Amino acid sequence: MESNAVVWFRKGLRIHDNPALDYACRGSSHIFPVFVLDPRYLHPDPSAFSLGSARAGLNRIRFLLDCLLDLDSSLRNLGSRLLVLRGHPEPASVICRILKDWNIRKVCYEFDTEPYGQARDRQVTDFARQLGIEVFSPVSHTLFDPAENGGRPPLTYQSFVALAGKPPDPLAKTYSELPPVGNVGKVELLNIPTIEELGYRDIEQEEFSPFGGGESEALRRLNEVLKDKEWVANFEKPKGDPSAFWKPATTVLSPYLKFGCLSSRYFYHCLHSVYLTVGKHTSPPVSLVGQLLWREFFYTVAFGTPNFDQMRGNKICKQIPWKDDDKLLVAWREGRTGYPWIDAIMIQLKKWGWMHHLARHSVACFLTRGDLYHRIYSPISFGRKYDPDGKYIRHFLPVLKDMPNEYIYEPWTAPLSIQKKANCIIGKDYPRPVVVHDRASKECRKKMGEAYAKVGSAEEEDDTAASESTTMQKRKRRT
DNA sequence: AGGGCGTTGCTAAA
DNA sequence: TTTAGCAACGCCCT
Numbered sequence: 001m002e003s004n005a006v007v008w009f010r011k012g013l014r015i016h017d018n019p020a021l022d023y024a025c026r027g028s029s030h031i032f033p034v035f036v037l038d039p040r041y042l043h044p045d046p047s048a049f050s051l052g053s054a055r056a057g058l059n060r061i062r063f064l065l066d067c068l069l070d071l072d073s074s075l076r077n078l079g080s081r082l083l084v085l086r087g088h089p090e091p092a093s094v095i096c097r098i099l100k101d102w103n104i105r106k107v108c109y110e111f112d113t114e115p116y117g118q119a120r121d122r123q124v125t126d127f128a129r130q131l132g133i134e135v136f137s138p139v140s141h142t143l144f145d146p147a148e149n150g151g152r153p154p155l156t157y158q159s160f161v162a163l164a165g166k167p168p169d170p171l172a173k174t175y176s177e178l179p180p181v182g183n184v185g186k187v188e189l190l191n192i193p194t195i196e197e198l199g200y201r202d203i204e205q206e207e208f209s210p211f212g213g214g215e216s217e218a219l220r221r222l223n224e225v226l227k228d229k230e231w232v233a234n235f236e237k238p239k240g241d242p243s244a245f246w247k248p249a250t251t252v253l254s255p256y257l258k259f260g261c262l263s264s265r266y267f268y269h270c271l272h273s274v275y276l277t278v279g280k281h282t283s284p285p286v287s288l289v290g291q292l293l294w295r296e297f298f299y300t301v302a303f304g305t306p307n308f309d310q311m312r313g314n315k316i317c318k319q320i321p322w323k324d325d326d327k328l329l330v331a332w333r334e335g336r337t338g339y340p341w342i343d344a345i346m347i348q349l350k351k352w353g354w355m356h357h358l359a360r361h362s363v364a365c366f367l368t369r370g371d372l373y374h375r376i377y378s379p380i381s382f383g384r385k386y387d388p389d390g391k392y393i394r395h396f397l398p399v400l401k402d403m404p405n406e407y408i409y410e411p412w413t414a415p416l417s418i419q420k421k422a423n424c425i426i427g428k429d430y431p432r433p434v435v436v437h438d439r440a441s442k443e444c445r446k447k448m449g450e451a452y453a454k455v456g457s458a459e460e461e462d463d464t465a466a467s468e469s470t471t472m473q474k475r476k477r478r479t
Numbered sequence: 480a481g482g483g484c485g486t487t488g489c490t491a492a493a
Numbered sequence: 494t495t496t497a498g499c500a501a502c503g504c505c506c507t
Contacts, residue, residue: 154504154505155503155504155505156484156504156505157485157486158484158485158486158505159505159506161506164489182492234486237486238485238486238487239487240487284486285486285487286486286487290486291486294486320491357486357487361487371498373488373499373500373501373502374484375487375488375489376488376489377488377489378488379488381488381489381490382488382489437482449500449501
């Protein structure tokens with residue numbers, strides 16, 4: 001008796017701890033492991049503000065393609081393979097078509113919390129249910145079900161941690177073989193495309209990300225991290241060095257978690273085991289488990305908050321009348337602010353697709369200048385405190401590589417003779433500062449103060465202009 | 480209703 | 494190396 005199942009990969013690009021894959025295999029004569037190429041995610045969009053598609057930058061697209069190659073290879077080792085399908089006009093309708101064409105009895109895909117994924121999945125769910133096809137959509141991207149608490153998540157990290165408890169254990173199952181792939185009929189199967197085949201040609205970039213995608217690489221990185229039990233147990237995020245780049249101060253597992261190359265529950269489980277053997281260890285918010293809970297916290301709040309990725313229509317976001325200055329915004333985005341610490345970070349993001357968390361705080365703070373509590377990161381002294389010789393700046397901004405240590409964080413203060421000797425004239429080879437930090441930061445602080453005062457008094461007239469915690473505001477700046 | 484405190488700052492002064 | 498002052502929002506617990 002034939003019984004066919006589809007396992008539809010989107011995130012969750014892994015074999016380990018994959019409940020959708022596990023369920024698809026149960027009692028099925030054939031499974032169809034499918035990935036649909038989403039043009040919105042992959043194809044170049046000239047109107048996007050950086051090189052990439054409408055929904056992802058080039059680094060992320062590259063990472064995703066790595067993930068797919070690795071997943072296909074792992075599936076082949078188990079006697080299966082990845083079926084890559086064209087996503088025109090969009091992925092959901094392609095899935096609906098194959099559910100019929102392949103005579104599918106059940107379709108399995110990981111629950112996706114994000115609005116784009118929710119809308120996409122609703123189409124498939126509705127269609128499948130109409131045809132009497134079983135839909136299995138487990139929560140496995142996050143530790144917990146983000147729909148808990150009736151969609152009214154706690155708004156501070158501490159209260160979230162207090163409610164959190166222990167997440168479900170990861171699946172312990174390993175495979176020696178998967179059910180064979182069924183007959184795909186007339187459906188066209190594609191190869192996993194290259195970046196060039198997607199239409200990204202002539203990319204002028206001399207350095208690419210050292211972080212390759214895929215489950216194999218994720219597990220290799222994880223095991224590397226877990227080897228040093230003392231490091232795992234004593235990890236304290238604020239003590240990390242944001243200027244460390246050859247050997248980053250954190251695990252750099254975040255992109256692997258993002259695509260589900262690494263299961264967050266498996267990671268949690270591994271960390272817990274280390275804690276048990278070592279005894280004394282750090283705790284949330286600064287510990288490694290604390291970092292996983294931060295991820296969880298923001299997924300949960302985002303799921304329970306309409307328009308979480310925007311200011312307008314987001315009821316937990318303070319409504320600030322931001323100054324629109326396209327020139328300044330572009331200077332920030334392209335790493336041309338004239339502040340080497342800021343620019344080096346933005347160039348690292350552009351080239352590597354990754355930056356340290358404190359580096360992100362630096363550039364986010366620089367963009368907004370906004371933070372109450374009077375905690376404003378200095379674009380000069382914050383970096384210097386970690387890396388007085390400017391090794392990080394010299395690497396990502398080679399134009400400054402011969403600038404003396406004394407001036408590396410403030411090159412505009414170097415005498416012209418020194419600039420000439422360093423082969424870097426400020427205003428010609430490297431930009432002058434786009435703003436004077438002290439002045440701009442004071443001005444912005446004042447304006448934000450006014451905006452806060454105004455919002456407070458207007459609250460009754462406009463319920464979208466409600467209140468917000470500083471924590472949430474920081475999160476908004478990450479996007 | 481009211482007070483405590485919030486993931487990780489900076490500068491100046493002791 | 495440590496500490497005070499900065500100037501003050503709003504969630505959350507009591």
